Amino acid sequence: MKREISHSNVAFAAAAIAIGITSAALGWLREPRELRLDPPVASGLDGLRLMPNGISGTPPESYFALGKPYETDAYNLSQGKRLYAWFGCPACHGDGRGGAGPSFLDGWWLYGPEIVSIVASIRDGRPHGMPPFRDRMTIEQIWQLAGYVQTIGAYTPKVAAPGRDDDKQTRPAENRGPAKILFDQGPVGVHPDQGPSP
């Protein structure tokens, strides 16, 4: 009887220690949720280098130092989703299906799917009507919004993608993606191979 108790105690203690170490390691590896970046880190995010044609390029060093949070982090993606509504994106891009502006849902990227291209599109604007937002949003917000926009057209759903809105449902939620194969989005805006090129 005594022996049994000591055996099981040892086993439980070992399990508890193993779990404790694992969780501590995970906790150490995982970045805490950043509600507000340090100003120097934030301003570093502005330093992305694009290819001469404005498509693709290199993200700034501080983006890697932060752990590339804007494409994969649930908090930043959900912030991006709010910014998408707050800064009037639906006026041209609708619920992601496009309108006056191109669709995101169809996964067709005029300037490539890399996040730097999307950040550049939002920050600096693009021809044919995309206005620059650099004076309207902070660079951190632009990165958050870019991550979200990338999520809309992702070919495989991100684990951290936001859920549906408390609103009329017009298309499957971002975490149900890829939306393209889940429903027929109807006619989308004109692709450059079909009409004007950028």
Place this chain on the structure above:
Amino acid sequence: MTRSKDGELRDTALSDRELKRALAVTWSAPPGLWGALSTVDHKVIGRRYVATAFVFLALGGVLSMLMRLQLAQPEARFIGPDRYNQIFTMHGSNMMFLFAVPVMQAMAIYFVPLMVGTRNIAFPRLNAFSYWIYLAGGLLLWIAFVVDTGPDVGWFAYVPLSGPQYGAGKRADVWAQMITFTEVSALAIAVEIVVTVFKQRAPGMSLDRLPLFVWSMVVTSFLVIMAMPAIMIASTSLILDRLVGTHFFNPAEGGDALLWQHLFWFFGHPEVYIIFLPAVGMVSTIVATFTGRPVFGYLATVMALIATGILAFGLWVHHMFVAGLPRLGESFFTASSMAIAVPAGLQIFCWLATIWAGRPVFKTPFLFVIGFMVIFVIGGLTGVMVASVPFDTQVHDTYFVVAHFHYVLVGGAVFPLLGAIYYWFPKLTGRTMSEPFGRWVFGLIFVGFNLTFFPMHILGLQGMPRRIYTYQPEMPWSGLNMFISLSAIILAAGFLLFFIDAIRSARSGAVATANPWGASTLEWATASPPPPYNFARLPVVDSREPLWTEPAELRVAAGLGVDRRELLITSVAEAVPEARESSVGNSIWPLLAALATTVALVWSIFSPWAVVWGSIPVAVSLIGWFWPKGVPEDES
């Protein structure tokens, strides 16, 4: 040693020593790790449950001290808002779902089979499964907290804050799935308790001879069975809303955000009584033992328990007075909320009459009962206050409410529980806790508790809201907050001393006799701690206080088999023996089933396909669990 003609070995053929040896062989778990993982002994599992729940109590206590550190002064910077949200949510969820409910049910797992005089709980493997599921749910919540994914939406996780639009990440999903784990385990225990009490009582223990603690656990188990489905529906709907985009709580698509509050509180208010009623049973038990007489008004006390249980389902809306309700609804639920003070008051007067008429012995368990009465009555008074809509509108979501429910929950449940631990510790471990230590523990906790939580009433009336991570220096709250934080140290010291005493006593306390307090109920009729088979011969009962009316020798039932695990099935009302029934042996399958269930449930936080693929291992483990063995345990 002679066998009966069908080859069975019956206890009638054995001397006491032979019988005990044979029963020990039949009922023991194998030694070592395998035995520890596969045991279905209700005492081993009950002890494990209690110990785990107290670990969660300690962890939750650490969180509360962190909050007090942060709130001790205005504009403190120990904890940021995001972490603070997680901490107060973890504190509430942990204390309600991982400590208070499980610890009460754990005490029932250990003591109800002993108090009704049987050899194991009904559905022993379900019992083992329940523990592993509970442990997995607790680990899920705490590991998530360590990796910064702890829920941050409050312990009642109101939508839309916890819904898909505002609850970013997996934090709210972790909360909702933790609910699933703890509710599954709670429901399993509730079913076991009901069956154990209704079908496995000692012969002669008719319902009107049931110990009051057992009565309270029966009523509690029915509350669990009726209340928990509401929260399982709610949390499952929440996960569906978040993961696959259903619209249960989306007003734009015909859902309803208020539906969440109704579903949650239809469970959440009975939850308070799920915690409180077992404590009431503990109080009745301790009062009877330490006054040396039966509790005054047995019938009235039982009726009060049942009335509380029924009324518990009729007042959930008082949590929603500021949500905007029709006037008639407000009036009705004000009245029903105040009405519950009647059965509670009735019980208090029954205990007072018992103490009045008896000769109270002021040992530590009884001190905790006295503390319970004082604190619970204060909490009940503020409860009647917040039951009125105008007053509630004023203090809703302030520290007044925080003070109120800590008085009710800590006063109404933790004080009796600590008393019960001191009282039953000999039966749990075979050793006695220290009386001088116990007095210090009681003193520190009683004083510390009141100094900590009483000023919160005042803070609430001064307008300090709950759940704020800091406040400005201009607010008139800083002095009281510092006072509360310092008082919390006294309270924490009391709990620390309790844990030290418990661990020290379990190792090296004074060895206890079978019935150290001279109590009246059946659990004291066997050794401390009881052998794996509980009673060598099952007792027969012909009064409400068997050990007081027949202190010399209990009558026993004879004729049970000892070759297989066998216990006695009796009728529901009169406890007339009906059949000899087998009780299942040890099995590793409950652990495997719990592991498979855990994988499926945790996976389903991330992908709906987990429900499809994850159900395969669950099905396999259940098939293994119920596979016919072709051994005598299956024949009955």
